[in-house]
Amino acid sequence: MNESLSDTREQIIQGLRQIVPASAQVSGTTHIMRDLNLDSLAVMDFMLTLEDRFDIVISLEKVAEVETLDDLVSVVDQLRARKLKS
Amino acid sequence: MSILNKFAPLRQTYDQLRAVGQNPFEMVFEQMFSPTEGLHNGRRTILLGTNNYLGLTFDQDCIDASVEVLKAQGTGTTGSRIANGSYGGHRQLETDLAKYFNRKHCMVFSTGYQANLGMLSTLAGKGDYLLLDSDSHASIYDGARLGHAEVVRFRHNDPDDLAKRLKRLSGEPGAKLVVVEGIYSMLGDAAPLKEIAAVKREMGAWLMVDEAHSLGVLGDNGRGLSESAGVEADVDFVIGTFSKSLGSVGGFCVSDLEGFDVLRVGCRPYMFTASLPPSVMTSTITALRRLQESPELRTKLHANGNRLYNGLKDLGFKLGPQPNPIVSVSLEDPMLAVTFWNRLLEGGVYLNLALPPATPTNAPLLRSSVSAAHTFEQIDRVVQLFETVGRQLGVLPALPPMRRAKPATGSGVFPANAELDRAIAVGAR
């Protein structure tokens, strides 16, 4: 399973790079809204693009759990794993 | 450490607004003269942000009927319909609304906000899915949060995006309820309801349409976008409010769903709040009758909406995608929008200021909603003032002095605004 999921982090960072300035530092503990200066609208739109990229459904309750990049990677990993099982 | 510390950033924004001039979120009107004019700071002001689409707040029939019931039945019900019982007016209004919409059932709520809160949180339960347009009104998001369903957003007014998300959920057993609005309150754009209804049919989902801004506005009989798009049969639940075209306060849901009435004892925002006062019921019943017998109000409303939309568009302002009674001017920068809004107010026009992130496109909006009660003179006056302020603030290019827009004069409801005129004169030099 892990092999197919190993690119989650990379793909999320790639997506983030398209909406934050090139100079922005992105690491696992980066707080997505505060550190990357994204407002709630931008984060919600980013979630829509992640849903499409991974062909998953990220419900608003899941979005609410996310603060850092690590949180986001773990939520997306879980959802991808669930999809592979079904 | 105050319990309010978390509001520090909001407080800062709020204080900044105050520093520019009037705070748009604490406007007080000393007097209301009509659906389209009020007194602000001692000055007669055109009201252009009221959602009073048909101008029924001062309708003589509504007032007379309401006063009579106020005297006969008192000021309030002092409790919920579950605990204190219903008044005749509650039942009457529900019957009238159901009949008007050609539906079997209707539930009246104390506000439109509560109608969404109640219906969304109760209809969709644990294991079910709510699919919300991403530009949904706060009451829709809040209703979704109050319940236990999983909440999924789809891209605004995008039926293909909705279909894609429903497909992803096709293996899940829960019910799927799609929620859209007739006319979106910020930009005045209507939902592509025919296409959304087709997706709903194909995917076996339920469909709810909040006609808050389209009731009395769209459709040959004023029943909203569902009627004008010809898809009423596909819409399982219609939500609406009395606080806009019907000129009072309250909300409702109509439906043909078998067993709908069980919600009266299962829907907390219906059960645990006081019911509407009898006089409000009566004015709403009367307004619903007026809405049906006066289609000319709708014609006038659209004529006004078109006149404002086209007037501003011709000047070069950036507007929403289609003319409707909601006309929003999109500006580049929040502080510019605040200044613009203040100048309009100084010139005698009040409308809504919407600032990001509460706006759909992340641009600040000067949002108007026209009424059937506006005169063309008022609309023209507004367009003229928009031009004046727009040129003054550099939103529109300055005109050479000869072709300069005629400045505000003392005619009509507007006293001359000498300061504004001086500023324009200086700017034109």
Ligand SMILES: Cc1ncc(COP(=O)(O)O)c(C=O)c1O
């Ligand atoms: C789309 C929409 N739904 C519901 C509401 C709430 O209506 P009410 O003012 O009756 O609470 C509004 C109005 O603000 C609205 O714009």
